[in-house]
Amino acid sequence: MHARLDHVRNWIFDLDNTLYPHGARLFEQVDRRITDYIARFFQVDRDEAYKIQKGYFHTRGTTLSGLMAEHGVDPYEYLADVHDIEMDVLDENAPLAAAIARLPGRKIIFTNADALYAGKILAKLGLGETFEAIHDVHAAQYRPKPAPEAYRHLCDAYCLDPTQSLFADDMARNLKPAKQIGMTTLWVDNGSEQGEEGDRDFVDFTTRDITHWLHDILEEA
The missing domain is CATH 1.10.150.450 (DNA polymerase; domain 1)
Incomplete structure (x- = not known):
């Protein structure tokens, strides 16, 4: 495990354009x-x-x-x-499932979509049994990311210590509130975020491919 991530016990992932490539469209x-x-x-x-x-x-x-x-x-x-869409563009991602399974601690989806839609995507990716919970827009009481209360509600709902948590999202703006409460942040910079520039000192790690990034950190001593 990457030395800078030894403290992470909670792995929190956005869904759309984070767990599958933006290129899937x-x-x-x-x-x-x-x-x-x-x-x-x-x-x-x-x-x-x-x-x-x-x-x-x-x-x-x-x-x-x-x-x-x-x-x-x-x-x-x-x-x-x-959310009434075709999901045939998604393929099973066994390497991603294997990497997430090796992560130490808890794994949670944090999405502005709903759990029904998220569950269908996770099933298509081969991640249907991977996560402890899907914290969706209903569970967040319709206070979506990047509203700061959405992150506090997530932590309260699952008794998460934000200083022991990593949050990955393809939208950099969604990482700022996470960093402000002490989370480690991973920006999946795959081209889905358009027209949003500015200071990103709240981003701890950046990758274009979350599967490769997870394998890399797991192989580091």
């Missing part, structure tokens, strides 16, 4: 369905819908949060709609 299907949902809901064209969608994403953390706060949208109905 799976989340692009979700993104398109969100745009279509917004277009129908507001009765606007897709260009205007996309602007509304991304406005909520940047100000509220997720489009769902904005729709719930300002328009009372039912989260279960919304998530069932936007």
Whole structure:
């Protein structure tokens, strides 16, 4: 194990574009369905819908949060709609499953999606039995990453010491609140985060491929 990670006892992973490659383009299907949902809901064209969608994403953390706060949208109905996608682009990742199994301590998914969708993805990747829990948007009481309370709620829910925890996410902005409460942070910089620049001193480790990174740290003395 990498010497700088000897303290880690809790391994917390984002889901989309973190545990599978951004190149699979799976989340692009979700993104398109969100745009279509917004277009129908507001009765606007897709260009205007996309602007509304991304406005909520940047100000509220997720489009769902904005729709719930300002328009009372039912989260279960919304998530069932936007997550109704084909997952044939995903393949089993036995090396990733093997690496995560070797990590010392607890393993948890922390996602702004819901557990039903997350479970389907994990099954496709061969990770269906890998994680202790999926802490989803419902469990987070609709306070999504990067809201600081989302991270506190996660730690309280599973009695996690953040100073003994590592959090991996493909969105660098989601790592800052984790670092602020003492977590070690891993940025999966695979191209999914667009147009977000700035100081990233809250990132402890960076990789383009989480499977390779995990194998590398496990092989280091």
